[in-house]
Amino acid sequence: MGKLDGKVAIVTGAAQGIGASYAKALAEEGAKVAVVDVLDGAETAERISSEVAGSEVTAFECDISDEAATLKLVEDVTAKLGGLHILINNAAVFGTLQPQPFDEIDIDLWDKVQSVNVRGMLLMCRAAVKVFRPQKYGKIVNIGSDTILKGIPFMSHYVTSKGGVYALTRVLARELGADNISVNTLAPGLTMSEAVLAWGPEGDHDKNLVIQSRSLQREQLPADLTGACVFLSSPESDFMTGQYVAVNGGDCFS
Ligand SMILES: NC(=O)c1ccc[n+]([C@@H]2O[C@H](COP(=O)([O-])OP(=O)(O)OC[C@H]3O[C@@H](n4cnc5c(N)ncnc54)[C@H](O)[C@@H]3O)[C@@H](O)[C@H]2O)c1
Incomplete structure (x- = not known):
């Protein structure tokens, strides 16, 4: 028996990176999983299907900042996976961002980060509640970041967007409680996803500073996040909503 038997999950930004690890972990607990990304996630979906016996994992291409695309996505997932x-x-604009002073960031890039990381998240929530509300059940896990409490410099576009994620979670938890839909933020610390590993040796100084600020002083891996993701997706957390759950090795500032 898996903790998510009979459930259907969408994981956005799952063609690669930490999202692919969440998708696999949910599949291992018995959920049917939609691997959603603006990139082609077919290879990832096939890989997870072959690694997790009996799983049903399907790729769907979608730009989450496009309202019509999010509505169609939810219809397609529901039709194909049965709920x-x-x-x-x-999903977020993260791995492609370069550190820059706040007064030098191209304002169109600033808008792009907000439009995917906050507006896109809002649009996905709006599309999903069309299914969640009538069935009086749904679990929303918004991926935030512990950078919002640290105020990491030179990433103001990104950190601000993740502050929006924190705030949006609190509001939606209030608005959706009557429909028995829970909404929580899962906030990772700096995690060795493909994007972060690609920083190369130039990023070692920053990575070491983060590790030193942790109670558990080691690199954080995608696998460190999957347990919390499964918990926040499962009935075990049904009376938790509006919460900010940091998984970051006990960083002293967040
Ligand atoms: N890696 C870290 O250190 C870290 C720390 C804290 C929080 N996070 C958060 O965790 C999540 C995953 O991180 P990652 O390191 O795997 O990042 P990543 O940049 O490698 O992955 C983000 C994924 O989102 C997808 N995406 C971007 N725009 C999209 C859009 N408009 N529509 C659909 N998909 C889109 C990308 O194609 C990519 O696959 C992000 O929300 C990130 O902000 C990461």
Whole structure:
């Protein structure tokens, strides 16, 4: 028996990176999983299907900042996988960003980060509740970041967007409680996803500073996050909503 048997989950931004690890972990607990990304996630979906016996994992291409695309996505996932119970809002403009002073960031890039990381998340929530509300059940996990409490410099576009994720979670938890839909933020610390590993040796100084600020002083891996993701997706957390769950090795500032 898996913790998510009979459930259907969308994981956005799951073609690669931490999202692919969430998708695999949910599949291992018995959920049917939609691997959603603006990139082609077919290879990832096939890989997870072959690694997790008996799983049903399907790729769907979608730009989450496009309202019509999010509505169609939810219709397609529901039709193909037979329902929807869990939404992991993991997609974000993150790995492609370069550190820059706040007064030098191109304002169109600033808008792009907000439009995917906050507006896109809002649109995904709006599309998913069309299914969650009538069935009086749904689990939304918004992927935030512990950078919002640290105020990491030179990433103001990104950190501000993740502050929006924190705030949006609190509001939606209030608005959706009457429909028995829970909404929580899962906030990772700096995690060795493909994007972060690609920083190369130039990023070692920053990575070491983060490790030193932790109670558990080691690198954080995608696998460190999957347990919390499964918990926040499962009935075990049904009376938790509006919460900010940091998984970051006990960083002293967040
Ligand atoms: N890696 C870290 O250190 C870290 C720390 C804290 C929080 N996070 C958060 O965790 C999540 C995953 O991190 P990652 O390191 O795997 O990042 P990543 O940049 O490698 O992955 C983000 C994914 O989102 C997808 N995406 C981007 N725009 C999209 C759009 N408009 N529509 C659909 N998909 C889109 C990308 O194609 C990519 O696959 C992100 O929300 C990130 O902000 C990461």
